[in-house]
Amino acid sequence: MKQKVLNIIGIVTLGVILSFCAPNQTGEMNPHVVLTAQGVSSIKKELGRLPLLDKSVELLKAETEGDMELGIQVPVPKDPAGGYTHNRHKQNYTTMYGAGVLWQLTGEERYAEFVKNMLLKYAEMYPTLGDHPVNKSYAPGRIFWQQLNDAVWLVYTSQAYDCIKNYLTVDDRQVIESQLLIPYADFLSIKSTHVFNRVHNHGVWAAAAVGMVGYAMDEDELVQRALYGVKTESYDGKPQGFYAQLDLLFSPDGYYTEGPYYQRYALLPYMLFSQAIENNNPEYKIFEYRNQILKKAVLATLQMTNTDGKFFPFNDALKYMSYNAPELVNAVDIVYNAFPESKELLSIVKEQGEVVISPAGLKVAQDIAKGQAKPFQWLSMELRDGADGMQGAVGILRGNPYKNAPCVTMKYASQGMGHGHYDRLGIMLYDNGNEILSDYGAARYVNVVYKNGGRYLPENSSWAKQTVAHNTLVMDQMSQFGGDLKKAEKTAAQRWFFNAGNDHISIMSAKENHAYGSAKAQRTVALIKDNKHNSSSFVIDVFRIEDDEKHSYDLPFYYKGQLLYTNADYLSYTDQRGTMGKDFGYQHLWKEAEGKPSVENFQSVWYNNGRFYTMTSEAMPDDAIFFTRIGANDPDFSLRNEPGFMFRRENSAATCFVNVIEIHGNKNFNTEVVESQQGSVKSVHTLLNNQDYTIIEIKTVKTSSIVLAIANAKSDPSEEHSTNIAGKQYSWKGPFFLFEN
């Protein structure tokens, strides 16, 4: 694939170079990187007519002017992240970018003058700089402690330069290009090949920075360097540069292995550089590259959200982050502009409430004003992980494509690099726009200096990453892979089957054969809509594990809401309270109560924002249930004190945990009227569990029974299955079947 693209590009390169205008003194050709001269002209015509565009211009003005009032401050780099010089240089590139754009829109010289003077200050300082004094990165920067930030600085500054280039004298350009832009681009590429050539988020930023400087300066060599990387003496023939990042960093479905919180951030340099490529080398057809991988990556990010727009918190993730983030504002505008048939993207922009001041943002604002927005549809889907799509996946099942529908996710992907959690086969449940079974996300308060300077907290490792912090099985009170990242990175979980093609039931199943030592685990989760009664949904969760040795198995569920009822026979620790354990995250769990089954099923009911959730769990006589709360061994009060259930089954080799969560009822908080607070599930029972089949039966007050059959050994859709249980024959085709009567 890579070689083929190289050839195509090789052929067109000459033509491209010829079509470039030589840098010219009047600068009529600028801007042309992301904003374009033609775009500026169109935007000016539309000002005052498109509310979304006007609002966005006002926002940019307010932010830019506010900072410009402080004057030009270009301090000598000194501080780490969060410190004064770090924050100042970050703000400077934002302000230069804003002022550049505003110069184009308004023609007010003070904007151009501001950018010019600041760039000259940087050009004066840059040659004096060596490695940043905070020497803590594998790739120290010049203005910042790590090159990542330097690359971001250049991504924005190249656009600012592009915007005011036609305002500058030849001499000023010469100074800025020769003393700042060219050496900075060289520093990030030729002099830092270990970053520049690395298939990694940091490499993407560096490529975008170098390529966008190339476009801003009309210097094609830089663009080509960005696209194809730098050939070093030790070049091993592996793909490098931006095309390699496009080939390898996303899975074929557009999934980025760190999860959507970081995918959001990783997207931005892809999108900005690609827009620059499209503006200047449309013949590269960058948005078509690798079966439209850029579009897929953005759509995958948008799909990995609760219907309130917040990202699924796979791996290290701050749970407030949503598709309203500025990176997604850029990405959605740019992708819509490239694929204007995707009218559902306009609904996302309406929620975002702003557009980028660019031709893409203009197009979006125009089409929204024309009433072209269509509802965004949240779909059931499986997003494969790995460049080849063979590193497992994340699965998403939705009750319907609209706001507030129930949604269940399962992660059966690879580890997710250093930001990964030990959470194989972990699930989350959303309903009614709320988290119902939740994942903790990361233990971090970004940019809040009170909390470890805004960096990851120690509790991120001791709690958030641990297996027990997730809705998945813990064996012998130890995290998956013993909490060893290197072991975890070697393998991925394995998809077994995924089927969302049926109106009544959608279902996914995955296996994990490495995380639990020699034990083999398989989890199957189904979402069933009660079509007959149209009143409730069921989530059926079947977690089977088998090993030759006996183990202690814990299955925790972190529910969000108010516990209303449990049928467990329990002892509550009402005036003295201890923890659930000593390590692997257990030390962070308070033991609020412990109980045993009073009948053959545990049943618990909680409610969240007026809806009721009844969880019915098959129980063995010796099972224990714990009522837990996060927050022990947290001397700085950093953790959220959230409740959970934990089911414990000891002394078992092969076993199966079966849980059914029924979503039902409603409380109206205006009238206080409550409907259907009692669920319909009477019992849950495993009829059969072996290497070939797991068959479970749910009895409800409405139907005599629902039986879900899962094939564990053969997943072929055309495979015929048949088994006899207590004189009753169950026959079906494919990896699962739902029998109802």
Next chain:
Amino acid sequence: MKQKVLNIIGIVTLGVILSFCAPNQTGEMNPHVVLTAQGVSSIKKELGRLPLLDKSVELLKAETEGDMELGIQVPVPKDPAGGYTHNRHKQNYTTMYGAGVLWQLTGEERYAEFVKNMLLKYAEMYPTLGDHPVNKSYAPGRIFWQQLNDAVWLVYTSQAYDCIKNYLTVDDRQVIESQLLIPYADFLSIKSTHVFNRVHNHGVWAAAAVGMVGYAMDEDELVQRALYGVKTESYDGKPQGFYAQLDLLFSPDGYYTEGPYYQRYALLPYMLFSQAIENNNPEYKIFEYRNQILKKAVLATLQMTNTDGKFFPFNDALKYMSYNAPELVNAVDIVYNAFPESKELLSIVKEQGEVVISPAGLKVAQDIAKGQAKPFQWLSMELRDGADGMQGAVGILRGNPYKNAPCVTMKYASQGMGHGHYDRLGIMLYDNGNEILSDYGAARYVNVVYKNGGRYLPENSSWAKQTVAHNTLVMDQMSQFGGDLKKAEKTAAQRWFFNAGNDHISIMSAKENHAYGSAKAQRTVALIKDNKHNSSSFVIDVFRIEDDEKHSYDLPFYYKGQLLYTNADYLSYTDQRGTMGKDFGYQHLWKEAEGKPSVENFQSVWYNNGRFYTMTSEAMPDDAIFFTRIGANDPDFSLRNEPGFMFRRENSAATCFVNVIEIHGNKNFNTEVVESQQGSVKSVHTLLNNQDYTIIEIKTVKTSSIVLAIANAKSDPSEEHSTNIAGKQYSWKGPFFLFEN
């Protein structure tokens, strides 16, 4: 006052009776109780033109049709609240009312037929009924376990009858009136004078029921009985009936002593009956009565809200309840119709999203469609308690009149009857639309059968009502009045001064001389807007108490949000945890940590939805601070596990707690940018505290100092004060002064 009204009414009564038409067979005069024939005609003309009206009609149709599908079910009364017969009879009156209105709007006979047949069923059953079998009320009903519900039934059913009267034959009317409506009205009045003549929410419902049946039947005697009560042999000359309820149940400012959660409910019969009076006896000028007390009561209810519409949870209150409740939909429509110059009410209706199908609702929908809505303004105000306005008050200070402004409340009123809490001088703080210092409200899950059948939980008494559950002082770890309701009801707190006339500072001060035995308490709370820097607000909270004996004083604050920082030197109970005490609510508090001051001020920072709150508290060397969490001794997991600080000062006779809460900064969750996370307060210090003056000084990084002087002995606005502290003279006029430099 009462006598005067009686005379006026006496004179006009004859005329009124004469002007009544005799019941007539064609029934052209009906409806005329709340809905009117003229109103129906106007509404029909507007259908399809007013979105709010159309939506409301659709809502009514959906609800009514849904229930009509079940057919007519009039079961023999048997169950308590929440049981089948109880719920069925409640639903029946709603459905009859809806069907009656829809018959008027659509002319579809099935609606009228449904009401007729149901009324005939009730008429058949009613004569067979004695006291309700659940004999647990001081006033057992017929259909329901308590007469309150029967009165509500009749308030709705009288309107349903009114709507279909013109559809009924003379014979049907005779049966329904003689076997159901008249005896039911007699039961609620003549036969239950202990309820009917009582100045109480129950009496209001009974009066409204009897009066509205009177109007529906064109039977003025019933109307007069409702207005003036029933004269019994033991009549003591005290006012009775609806006019007495108008005179005595609300304070002159429209405050109802149980607090807004119950005020919302209490309002409905007032509003409906008053609308009926206005429709049929406009010469009574009911909306002008007692200086427009009905309007005042509705406005007071609306003002006692956070800017998200939720009521301040004074006393027993479910915290989700807001002005979107159906009672307020009725009340706002009716008051607007009577006072259409109150355009700000239309903004409330827009949030409510529906109108009542009545002439009032029509008027509201029309004026909203005309674009007449003005923003509702939340104002600083003091609402006096007691019929005479002499039972203390609740005070409300607001930073500005718009959404999300900071707001601090203090309750220095009477006990609030059986639903009252021991919370004298308790405060709440709101900001940015969120609770910041919160009151627990009631421990109850209304209509949730899992939780004590939906009734108040035991924890309502053991926790929610106790003093320690509120942001107010606890003396000797005991609740105010020793938790004795009778003692508490004898006295009210006392307003000292209230001043919201200044742009920069608003302030309120109150005294409580009975709740703490012989000790005298005074709390002063000021809200200061930082006009100079326009970036933050301060709440200054000064709680002084004095007694001859030494005591242990606890001042708890229940903060909402994530604790970020404290400067206390503390020990955290990280793996074993006990409670704060044994009784008076302390048994429900976990002790998470305890500390002592590291310097002369405690300082803690938390954040809530991206804003920062820094609390700086003057500390004595022997003070202790506790970090608490609600939820101990809660075996059923019924309580919300919310955090708090508690300041403890032991061995003190007279002392003063000074706390300053600074509201500042912002975290943007889209960009993760954090601004002004560090507050500006350096220290808080009492310069003087004696029976005459309390003078406190706040030093900030921005100003050299802010000094607040409070006069404790003389509150006259014209009084001149002067005192010398450490060689510095402080002179001012009035009960408080703010010195800034």
